[in-house]
Amino acid sequence: YAKDGGSPPNIATVTVSIRIKDENDNRPMFEKDVYELQVPENQERVSIFTAKATDKDAGENGRVEYEIIGGDSSGHFWIDKKTGILSTNSGLDRESISFYTLTIVARDQGIPQHSSSVSVSVTVLDVNDNSPTFMDSSYSIDIPENSAASTVVLEVSATDGDEGSNGEVLYYLSSDAQGMFHIDEMGKISTVMSLDREKQTSYTFLVRAVDSAPSDPRSSTTRVEVNVKDVNDNSPLFITDPLIVNISKLTPVNQIVATMKAEDKDFGANASIFYRFSAVISGFSINSFTGEIRLLASLSSMTQSERTLFVVATDQGSPSRSSTGVVIIYLREEQYRGLRFRRSTSQIPLPENSAP
Template sequence: YARDGGSPPRLSEVGVQVRVGDENDHPPTFERDLVLLEVPENQEPMDLCVLSAWDPDGGENGRLKYRLIEGDPSGDFTLDSANGKLSTSRPLDRETTPKYQLVVSVSDGGAPPLSATAMVNINVLDLNDNTPAFSASAFSAEVPEDAPVGSLVLHLSAVDPDDGPSGQTTYHLSNGTQGAFYIDPLTGRITTATQLDRERRASYTFLVWAIDSDPVGPRSAEATVTVLVRDVNDNAPAFLRSPFHLNLSRNTPTKRAIAAMKAEDKDAGANASILYRLAPASATGGFSVDPYTGEVRLLEPLSGMSPKERTVFVQATDLGEPPLSSTAVLVVHLREEAPQGPRFPQEAIEISLPENSPEGSVVGTATAAHTGGSTGRISYSFLSGNENGALRIHPTTGQITVAQAAMLDYEQNPRHKLVLQAETQQHLSFATLTISLLDLNDNAPRFKLPRYTAYTQEAQPDGSPLIQVLAEDPDQGLNGQVTYSFDQSQAMKDLFRIDPQTGAITTAAILDREIWSQAHLVVIATDRGSPPLTSSATLTVLVTDVNDNSPTTPLQLELSVPEDAVIGSEILQVTGNDVDSGPALSYTLLVDGAMEGAFTMLRYGGQIWLSRQLDYEDRKSYSLTVQTSDGKHLTHAELTLTLQDVNDNSPEFGKSLYQ
């Protein structure tokens, strides 16, 4: 202004424009120096976030260029050099690289350029994309048949590189074990569950499953296990025929075979190889036995032998360690002589006896009578068949009683064959005694597995099949017939049905994993004996998830933010909830065109950042929409953002000159 000193004074004015030349005196500044992101693996290329920076300089000094300078040697990410948008370039694999630490640089166009860096830490979220893997598809082991219950057979391990429940593996056996083996569900150790018997079953082949614990879609692997039961010498040779009565002429030529005493052994290998010899009770010189075939030869004339000398005892011994043996008798009668000596009324005696009869119980009495004018005291004994000491015989009366009740087990051996011997000073007589055991209900049913596990998806229709449990009872008749039921004290029993005859289990309701993620049941097997016997096994039903629920977020969000909030500051953390087990929730911020670029929302974190300076005097509130997705369902929540005024404007006169 120019004004004179007159009265009144006069003045005039002129406009002056001053142009300030810019210098590159400000380095760029990132909204945030550290950004934390989470990204699920196996996703198609996607935008992650915008790493915004600003530079108050003008022109080229304020033109920014972004570069990814460290932390991505494989090129898994791309960064837009113009706007700082960070994206994945390919699906990520958590098992290859679980974490990334990226360093992003921004530089201006000044000469020389100024720059700044920001750190981006990315955590790759796991998906259940790996199946447990055994080291081989088939395994074998050998265990002796006399191994104690609980002996280690095999230790299996399956590896699953996934994280959390998806990588936690449990182990399960198929019914092919026939209840002979047990596997620890957590460690994979297979042990014996019952006493093995190679003579009943020499090998087992069954499946082992390794199943991860993912609640949505558990993955499994299987391996075949073959267990060979190694033989132990627990069976003595058994003669096919004893006593063996042979009628020959007193003039039978010597040096000839007169009989073959053949024995068999249920064991295997050396334990079943048999050598024959004359037992010590045989008179010497009159007969010989081929050690390999059991063939008996006459060495001396029969006319010169007494009845006892014509009684040949043959012993069969296996080659086990220690060796086991049994004895048979060959009785040679002369056609020219009338029978003499003690004789049993029957050469074959049969008796029935309840199994497990207590010690001292009378089995029966076997007495012999003199024939052909013989006289003298008759003494009784067992020649063979009582090697386990189950019975005793009175030497004078011939009364047979129980000595060890445990040896009279129908399920182990329903028929016991013994050879009785009656002896006087001059003569011997023999008879076979066959004891047929009567079955009692002394065995409870036994499940093939002590623990069962079944998987089913939620929302399956009523009556969907789950699993079949199996139990066996070695008793006979009604004593061995098994029916199935649930323990009535179990709270969840009404959710399932079990077929009482087959053990097949089905659902009895539509299951909802969000209410019951698993159910624990006790299955009862009952035989039809009197009184009935029972046993139990546990059943765990795991209900896997179906994405049948929409995510939830607060329906109305209100937030107050000062207008001078710093660019890059976090203004809100949105956390959705989904009662389903997965996948990870993703978030999208829906805005109109006027607000484009003012806010940034992390897709998987839910954080909302400020990306542009706010001005209360320009706009006092914003209405935003947050969209939450679980991959199948979408929900929306409204966000009202109210600005708080800050004293960032000086008073201004309405005009520059008042007169």
């Protein structure tokens, strides 16, 4: 107001409006310096967080826009610059990247522009989306048949890219293992008992790896073939022992009079058989490959009614195994088919000088 110096003084008043013009002297401020988030993997595009920064200024000086400036080189996240809503661009894969540290900046629109930033940690939670994987789709192993029980024949391993129980693997054998093999939690396959190649030459079964997910566990299989290698654990066995033959004393020389045959349940050289007499036998020979016994001398002058031959069958294993068989040869007399005179005598008178 204004007042003059008169008496009485006169007074005049006026109203003055003062408008304070805003200066951009405040920066946007987040409530926290760090935010920690968790999001399951494999989710479709989803909003996970709203960044909120306040600016005390007015108008454009207080209008805030948001931007991701670090920690997302692959572009897996997106932020609405006006609302600050942070979303995933697509499903995240924990097995590729399990943790992100994003840097979000908030900028006002004043001149000069002010900004602040905040760190957002995103942990990608595991979902059981991976099956255990074996290094090979099949395995083949040889084992000697005389291997002791609990012999480890093979160790398999399956890896699972998931986390925690989703990635913990247990192993099982299919019923084709016939109870002859066992697998432990480390994937070691061992024999339950000694194997016998003569009963079964090979075993083919599946190993199944199953993760330990509490629901809907995932699994995969690999094929295992165990070949039982032969060990020379069987001796030759003669098919007929003793072998009895009947031949004539008139049998011609060089004729085959008998064949002594043996079998061996082993395989390869372990089942390859050679034959011989246990001692030198006069008048006979034996084929070392076939077991054929051949006559080398005439039997007509032989006074014995039978001959006994001892044949040894030896396999070619290392060490070799053998057995002895017996051949009994009976010699029979042949009936004389020529003219014979009666044993009785007759006296017939004959005059001398009788004509012929």
